[in-house]
Amino acid sequence: MTDARQRLIELARERGASLAGLSQLIGRNPTYLQQFVRKGSPRKLEEEDRRTLAEFFGVAESELGAPADKSYAGPLVDWVEVPRLSLDASAGPGALGAQEIPFDTFRFSPRWLREMGLEGADLTAIRVEGDSMEPDLRSGDEIFVDRNKRGHEGIHVVRIGDALHVKQLQVSAPGRIALISLNKAYAPIDLARDEVEVIGRVVWKGGRV
Numbered sequence: 231m232t233d234a235r236q237r238l239i240e241l242a243r244e245r246g247a248s249l250a251g252l253s254q255l256i257g258r259n260p261t262y263l264q265q266f267v268r269k270g271s272p273r274k275l276e277e278e279d280r281r282t283l284a285e286f287f288g289v290a291e292s293e294l295g296a297p298a299d300k301s302y303a304g305p306l307v308d309w310v311e312v313p314r315l316s317l318d319a320s321a322g323p324g325a326l327g328a329q330e331i332p333f334d335t336f337r338f339s340p341r342w343l344r345e346m347g348l349e350g351a352d353l354t355a356i357r358v359e360g361d362s363m364e365p366d367l368r369s370g371d372e373i374f375v376d377r378n379k380r381g382h383e384g385i386h387v388v389r390i391g392d393a394l395h396v397k398q399l400q401v402s403a404p405g406r407i408a409l410i411s412l413n414k415a416y417a418p419i420d421l422a423r424d425e426v427e428v429i430g431r432v433v434w435k436g437g438r439v
Contacts, residue, residue, distance in 0.1 A: 234275070234295030235267045241287045245336070246372050247436040256282050285339040310343055311335040312374065314355045348433060352377040356387065356394075358435075362411035363396055371437035379431035389427040396432060 242249060249267065250260040256279040265271050274295050275283070284291040288309060314334040336355055343349050351374075358371045363385070367373065373396065375387050386399050388409065397409035402420050409419040409426070 234293070235270075237293050238263070238283070239267060241283075241289065241293075245287065245436065246370075251436055252283065252286075255286060282342070282345075285342045288337045288339070309337045310340055311337050312353045312355050314372075346434065348374070348376070350378070351433065352430070353433075354430075358396055362413045362416040363398075364413050366412055367396060367432075367435060368437055371435050373432045373436075374434040375430040376433045377430035379433070380428040382431070385432040387429040387432065389429060390421070390425060394429070399428070 238249075242252060249263040253260050253262040253264070256262075258279070266275065277296070280291050280294045280296055284294055284296075290296075312335060314336065340349065343351070353374050353376055355372055355374055358367050358369060358373055360369055366385070373387075380386070383399050383401070385396065387394060387396050388399070389395075395409060397411060397419070400408045400410055400418075402408040405423050407421055407423050407426055409421070411418070
């Protein structure tokens with residue numbers, strides 16, 4: 231396995247990102263990077279794909295196989311940091327939320343955020359627990375929550391009492407809101423609107439292969 235392929239695996243593991251998700255990030259089919267890593271096809275990454283991945287991971291392009299004179303490494307001041315919180319958003323019965331103090335950060339280039347439609351978003355990263363949002367979200371996935379987007383239909387992180395949930399939101403009746411699980415084994419939860427604090431909308435996910 232070439233250094234570039236090995237480094238891609240290491241970076242994906244460190245970030246908690248799947249090769250399928252990274253393939254979609256660069257606009258390829260979900261098996262593209264898996265084939266690149268395991269089968270050596272393609273033999274090397276296309277320049278645009280390599281640049282996008284380098285910006286996502288915050289590394290020089292040379293780490294992913296670029297010649298030294300084409301290495302990308304933007305200045306540190308350009309990176310946007312997304313705090314990782316020691317919270318779990320339950321896709322199940324409900325996880326108790328700890329104090330919202332970052333224990334780590336993800337680092338992204340402004341260009342990558344702009345291309346993902348996340349420029350100007352108020353992002354925090356938390357981990358999913360449970361299986362009620364499968365197949366879209368799996369236990370252990372890292373999700374980005376945009377606190378600037380609240381109260382509209384879509385997948386959101388919400389707080390009910392002290393417990394955090396990640397659910398599909400749907401207005402069920404005036405003054406009421408339904409929390410919908412994508413896994414049909416879980417029944418909808420119908421609550422008064424003032425019983426639910428909407429934290430923000432889920433706008434990105436990453437997970438292991």
